[in-house]
Amino acid sequence: MTTELNNDIFYQIGNQSKDVYFVYNFEEQTFKYLNSSFEDVFELSAESVLNNPNLLLNCVHSEDKGLVINCFKECTGKKIARKYEFRIVCKDEFIKYIRVSVYPVLSQGNLKQLTGIVEDVSIAKTNNFHIEKINARKNTTLEIVSHDLKEPLAMIGLAVSDLLSNSLFDGQDRILKSLTFIKDMCERNVLLIRNLINHEFLSSSEIEIRKERADLICEIKDVIGFYQYAELNLFRSFEFISSEKKLYAMIDSMKFMQVINNLISNSIKFTPANGSIKIEVQDRGNTVLICVSDNGIGIPQHLQPYLFERFSIAMREGLHGEHSWGLGMSIIKTIIELHHGKIWFNSVEHQGSTFYIEIPK
Structure with a gap:
């Protein structure tokens, strides 16, 4: 009854x-x-x-x-x-x-x-899809813009520092005050751009992930496409390789693409001009392997054991003085582990680095 x-x-x-x-x-x-x-x-x-x-x-x-x-x-x-x-x-x-x-x-x-x-849930799914795309493109665009602005701002700051260090304007307080202002503004704007890029990524470890079934190939191609479009300005070549046209996995798209974007950004930071950066996706049956490799300066052997630690001794400035925040690789590892995956790397100093991410589908 x-x-x-x-x-x-x-x-x-x-x-x-x-x-x-x-x-x-x-x-x-x-x-x-x-x-x-x-x-x-x-x-x-x-x-x-x-x-x-x-x-x-x-x-x-x-x-x-x-x-x-x-x-x-x-x-x-x-x-x-x-x-x-x-x-x-x-x-x-x-x-x-x-x-x-x-x-x-x-x-x-x-x-x-x-x-x-x-x-x-078509409407909610479509809206969420567009939000994630906008977020991924925003992060990538900010990263590209930061590289576009970094060198001219750095050159202006360097020129002003040189003027301040010689005695040409001794006693001319008004000129010295203006030069100091220009130097400070250059430094502040570079810091502002870097803060904008890192703010959301640094908060990722404090937020629970929400996994959904997503096409990894489509998501990664969308991110790498922006770098390929801007590669002439970045002075590096970008390549994407995948044997599959579509490859589905359960991921938090927004945070996982932040990981990919951050790894590419690190490769740019430590790869000289005219270098190359490659992203490859492999289907391994129950898992997916993603490789991000470059032919940059590599990671010194004595720093490699500490790379994934927060505020570790492994944090270094980029080739053009880009700041290292010491949290990036730690958060990357956290996000990958929240996806029940693992991350590791191979690196030879002066020859380049390859980072591997393997997650279950």
């Missing part, structure tokens, strides 16, 4: 909801209940799916079908509640993102039903 009452309440809620409510009989492999919102979300006849549940798999995006099958096996095998997100293809090839919350119903330890709610 209690089961019937609970089902009745579930159906009443479902009949009033804009989300999809469902009850799936696991033993019979058929749906017992689909509310009216099902047809609005999936753009399929509810009656046809009640009679043939396999029709649902046909509307799943081709790149996500393997994911959906694995999710179903996980939920029915482990018999625990789960949330899944994947894409479906509706009429006119329109793609929707949906979130499925599944709750197994057991009887004497045996799985009897799967009940749950399906939400159309």
Whole structure:
């Protein structure tokens, strides 16, 4: 009697909801209940799916079908509640993102039903996607701008310092005051740019990550594309290599792309003009390997054991006097570990460095 009452309440809620409510009989492999919102979300006849549940798999995006099958096996095998997100293809090839919350119903330890709610999260997903893209491009653009401004500001500061150090303007307080002002402004503006770049990255270790399924190839290509566009101004060449056109993994896109951006930025900092920086992505089955390599000055052997420590003795200025904040590599390691991954490197002084990131898909 209690089961019937609970089902009745579930159906009443479902009949009033804009989300999809469902009850799936696991033993019979058929749906017992689909509310009216099902047809609005999936753009399929509810009656046809009640009679043939396999029709649902046909509307799943081709790149996500393997994911959906694995999710179903996980939920029915482990018999625990789960949330899944994947894409479906509706009429006119329109793609929707949906979130499925599944709750197994057991009887004497045996799985009897799967009940749950399906939400159309396309708008939120699209908005989040654009926010992440804007954030990644902002970080990359600031990094490029900092390199564009750094050298002229440094040259102005150097010229002014030279004027201040000789006796040409001795006794001319007004000129000396103006020169000191110019020198201070150069130093402050370089520091301001660097603070803007590092502020969000430095706070990353204090924020929990929110992992979602994302195409790593697309995300990394978007970041490296900005560097390739500006490579003439940066005086370095950038190369991206991947044998796969698409490669999905569960990541916090915003923070993971901050890691990639920071590694590229470090390569720029320690690679002389006309040097090269390469980013490579490899599919290793259950994991993904990302390599960021350069032919820069490398890391001295005596500093290598301390590289991932906060405020370690390994922090150094860049080739053009760029400041080292001592937190970057520590935060990179933290973010990678929050993704259940690992990071390591190989480096030979005066020959370059390669950083490796391996994360589970």
